[in-house]
Amino acid sequence: MSNISTLIGEIVDVKTSGEVIFRGTLIEVGQDIIVIFDDKNFIYIPLLHVHRINLSDNLDETISDPSETSLEKIESISYRETLLNTKGIFTEIYVTGGKSLHGYITEVRSDYFVFYSPIYKTIFISLTHLKWLTPYKQNMTPYTLSNKDFPANPFSDPLLHSFEEQLKVFEGKLIVLDTQATSMKVGLLKEVKNGFVELTIVNGESIYLNLDHIKSLHLP
The missing domain is CATH 2.30.30 (SH3 type barrels.)
Incomplete structure (x- = not known):
């Protein structure tokens, strides 16, 4: 466990990707995720996106202890276990x-x-x-x-193992990337190959997007 664990129980500031700063009591530190409580909600933050964590400089601030746990308690919290425990909530x-x-x-x-x-x-x-x-x-x-x-099975087709394989399923379909309806994020998915996605946008132009930087996909 990281030396971050020495801050458990303290009010901390956590700077994350996107220049967002969360303030709350550090509740738990896992191998690849932390949990803070901001007096209202439990916030689960993958360590991949934690840029900085430090004791809060607001010495007068108090945050009440949570009256209940957020998710089922597990022996060693991890990012994947958190996602699995959140299913259906x-x-x-x-x-x-x-x-x-x-x-x-x-x-x-x-x-x-x-x-x-x-x-x-x-x-x-x-x-x-x-x-x-x-x-x-x-x-x-x-x-x-x-x-x-809410549908019991919102996506009934078989799910493939990896994100790249799953994107290939949608070749030939109109898609939206990163939930952004901008001209470079909406189009006809032509091909997924060699780590790039070929997308035909509204004017008929083909653009090529690095798969590593594609955050999400949904059908319009």
Whole structure:
């Protein structure tokens, strides 16, 4: 375990990718993820996106102890175990674009997971690009919708092992990348090959996107 664990129980500031700073009590440190409590929510942050963690300089600030745990307690918390334990729980996640997504993790694969959003429907998200997640309380649902509004199996086709393999399934289909409806992120997926995605955008031009920098994909 990292020496970060010496800060457990202290109020800390955590600077993450995107220049976002979270403040809260450090609850847990895992091999590749940390958990803080900000007096309202548990925030799970993969260490991949932690740029800095330090004791808060606001000495007068107090944060109450959480009255309950957020997820099922496991012996050694990890990023993958957190995703698996979050399946089926209404969750807020942040990937990119200055806006968080709300919905449910439905499946976890080797290097991506599947997220169902009432707004965007099924989204395929690279594991390396999830910045943080916050599970809501167990009895909450998005927009107060009832459980009957959510399909039991939102994506019924077989899921492939890797993110690259899964993207190949959508060759020949219109797709949206990174949940951004911009001219360079929406188009016809022509081919996934040699680490690049060939996308035909609205004006008929072909562009080539590095697969390592593609954060998510969904169908419009």
